[in-house]
Amino acid sequence: MNDPVRSGSPMRLSNKVAVTAGAASGIRRAISLRLAAQGATVITTDLNADGGAGVIEEIRSNGGKAAFRTLDTASEEQWRDVAAWTVEQHGTPDIPVNNAGVYLIRPSPIRRSRSGRR
Numbered sequence: 001m002n003d004p005v006r007s008g009s010p011m012r013l014s015n016k017v018a019v020t021a022g023a024a025s026g027i028r029r030a031i032s033l034r035l036a037a038q039g040a041t042v043i044t045t046d047l048n049a050d051g052g053a054g055v056i057e058e059i060r061s062n063g064g065k066a067a068f069r070t071l072d073t074a075s076e077e078q079w080r081d082v083a084a085w086t087v088e089q090h091g092t093p094d095i096p097v098n099n100a101g102v103y104l105i106r107p108s109p110i111r112r113s114r115s116g117r118r
């Protein structure tokens, strides 16, 4: 296969730009590290600037390319700023990764009887 993106090459994302949202921890952090390991320049964003700094430090220490921008995914204005900065500094992004979120655990509204039946 000649297409480096579809081939099994470990650096198949060289020359690609990824923007990962909510990437200071958890799933997107892991995705960011993986994208960088495959050669992508990763623009990591999160509300948590300290966590984001840690991610780009880890990417860079492994020879990858990364930058961090503070971003609240609920803010359209901040998305516009990050998009404009990314295009200006690195070109049009190829890979958007946005599933920022938190997992809320609430007690079930359904009460169970002693037998466990609803």
Ligand SMILES: NC(=O)c1ccc[n+]([C@@H]2O[C@H](COP(=O)([O-])OP(=O)(O)OC[C@H]3O[C@@H](n4cnc5c(N)ncnc54)[C@H](O)[C@@H]3O)[C@@H](O)[C@H]2O)c1
Residues within 6 Å of the ligand: 021, 022, 023, 024, 025, 026, 027, 028, 045, 046, 047, 048, 051, 071, 072, 073, 074, 099, 100, 101, 102, 103, 104
């Ligand atoms: N971990 C799992 O097994 C799992 C499984 C299914 C679904 N999910 C869902 O995937 C999402 C992420 O899970 P995770 O385990 O990676 O969570 P996590 O708590 O480790 O990471 C969430 C990240 O999102 C950031 N964040 C939260 N709100 C933000 C906002 N408004 N703008 C920017 N950044 C924001 C946080 O600062 C944090 O860095 C959650 O919505 C979770 O419910 C997780």
